Amino acid sequence: MFEKSTYINRRKALKSKGLKGIGIFLGNNESPMNYRDNTYHYRQDSSFLYFFGLNFPGLVGIVDFDSGDDYIFGDDVDIEDIIWMGTQVPLTENAAKAGVHNTAPFTKVFDIVTKATASGRKVHFLPPYRGENKILLEKLLGTSSLVVSSQASLELIKAVISIREIKEVQEVEEIKRACKTGLQMHVTAMRMAQVGTWEQKIAGTIEGVALAGGGMTSFPIILSQNGETLHNHDHSQTLKEGKLMLCDAGAESLLHYASDFTRTTPVGGEFTQKQREIYEIVLAANNKATLLTKPGVTYLSVHLAAAEVIAAGLKELGLMKGDVKEAVAAGAHALFLPHGLGHMLGLDVHDMEDLGQINVGYDNEVQPVDQFGTAYLRLGKRLKPGFVVTNEPGCYFIPALIDKWYAEGINKDFINFDKVNEYRDFGGIRLEDDILVTDTGSEIIGERVPIDPDEVEEIVQKG
Structure with missing residues (x-):
């Protein structure tokens, strides 16, 4: 206490x-x-x-x-x-x-x-x-x-x-403790991301890291080489060469404050060219979101800005086309980013979600957007000093969703479906950090979990 x-x-x-x-x-x-x-x-x-x-x-x-x-x-x-x-x-x-x-x-x-x-x-x-x-x-x-x-x-x-919603200094310190354990969980997972390793062995090992840190996991571990399934709790597969392992996991401190990180790791320790290109796009969106996270701005605007980074990067690769802002306004980016940028974090990993997400994330000024993808944004209102949020952009290739949009002609003016089909077996990438809103901007809480692609590769290769 x-x-x-x-x-x-x-x-x-x-x-x-x-x-x-x-x-x-x-x-x-x-x-x-x-x-x-x-x-x-x-x-x-x-x-x-x-x-x-x-x-x-x-x-x-x-x-x-x-x-x-x-x-x-x-x-x-x-x-x-x-x-x-x-x-x-x-x-x-x-x-x-x-x-x-x-x-x-x-x-x-x-x-x-x-x-x-x-x-x-x-x-x-x-x-x-x-x-x-x-x-x-x-x-x-x-x-x-x-x-x-x-x-x-x-x-x-x-x-x-x-x-x-406004975190006390001592609460931030507890979140830092949870983040320290979360860092150890993710580095451990990276080291274990070797060809032939059973996903459950990795998930079980990092759950043990959380328990050894004095708390428990802040939510059931998401870990899979099928990262296109956003909340993939199935850990039954063995890791294969050329796949990406998505790990979304966090710990609780002794006083039950949560951390929540996501990292995506190349199995065996080397990104393919396609994987690195998409990874760099998601990383750019993550960094842009943190740069824009500051008091007085709506989190909805931060979400849309991150979506524009992803859309621009995919356009450069030939997966999307047309005007980037028009594409995001139309929701075309949601084929690849079918979820919100992030959520509040505190005593709950989705902080206070039991009180009703509409009450936690929105207010009379900012209401949810009724559009696929952005509709799943849990937090949209203006940020205040003391808020703790997760910034977690991603890029996923979900075959069933691709087929549906193609068959129905959804956002066909902004998506090059022929090119997208070349990525059907890609999986997904998500990169998530825990962010404290300060008086003047924001900061990553604690030591950042390794995220530079070269550093991630090196950790896996050293094992």
């Missing part, structure tokens, strides 16, 4: 947002793998962690916006728990670490919520994403678990986002 003043100040900031009534923050419980007592690795809810800091199951936090009081509800362990888990710190002592002095057994949360609703006070809660918490809210509020998510408090959602 951070110092208790951190959590006191965060809740104080939340109370300053003008909400009335009470706010419920549900902690997560253990999640069974295949039977009740065999559970997945525990992960606390991120908003609960942010405001209350306690990283164990069976807790509910409440903030009273009218009185200013804070509460934590949970049960102390009994002798059977102690036998299996050892002596545990009482709830009162744990709560005090977060600056909370009002504690009670878990069932007492029903009393405070019932009293609030009976007196007509507003009960705010964030969208639940786990079934057991939907059921708990159903019991607390008398609302069906099937519809309770739609009744989450937009006021509380916006208030939480406005606080969490």
Whole structure:
């Protein structure tokens, strides 16, 4: 945990947002793998962690916006728990670490919520994403678990986002720790990118690097020589000569802050001419995005600028044609870049996505673009100092998508399909860095994961 003043100040900031009534923050419980007592690795809810800091199951936090009081509800362990888990710190002592002095057994949360609703006070809660918490809210509020998510408090959602989106100095330091582990994961993967290596061996090895760093992976590892599948969690193949290995992976710090990097590596350690040409285009788009990432600009504009770099590079290779700006405006680049440039990063790898991406990434000024490719941009609004984002442009050759666009004549004025067909077995390239928006611009967090193509080749060749 951070110092208790951190959590006191965060809740104080939340109370300053003008909400009335009470706010419920549900902690997560253990999640069974295949039977009740065999559970997945525990992960606390991120908003609960942010405001209350306690990283164990069976807790509910409440903030009273009218009185200013804070509460934590949970049960102390009994002798059977102690036998299996050892002596545990009482709830009162744990709560005090977060600056909370009002504690009670878990069932007492029903009393405070019932009293609030009976007196007509507003009960705010964030969208639940786990079934057991939907059921708990159903019991607390008398609302069906099937519809309770739609009744989450937009006021509380916006208030939480406005606080969490600006990263404190100590949060950036935690992200740096996660990035340090992420760097080790990716360099390890590069060294293992040899002909005949089983993808699962690489994925399992770098997951071990994350665990050895004190946390766990920040999301399931994406690693494949079929990088044209954007979220390829299949690790069943052995690496082949002439292929590219795309690795998208990150780690969590001890306090659960995330890193998220992507690198694309030539199997065996040597790019072909085609591969290097496309790689250089994606790298140029990545560097351009970081250059443009600064306070006051919309991230949507950064995305479109990166798309123009990719379109211009592909035009130079004969894969695209026509005016580059017109091509991007028409969405022609999305044949090769069918996703957004990046997303926010913090306690979640897609930070606060459980609160609704439209609320996290957009606002009244900047709304999502209803166009294939750009529609998947998770963040579009103006950037502020303290934002942490990922810049991750890519270029992919997806045979099914190529066939669809060709058959339907989509953007035929901007795409040379005959040339594109020469790349059908290319795969995909994505290059992703973690970026802190500063007062005057932006900076890559921590040491940059090797990205220069010559350096990447050298790492693989040395093994």
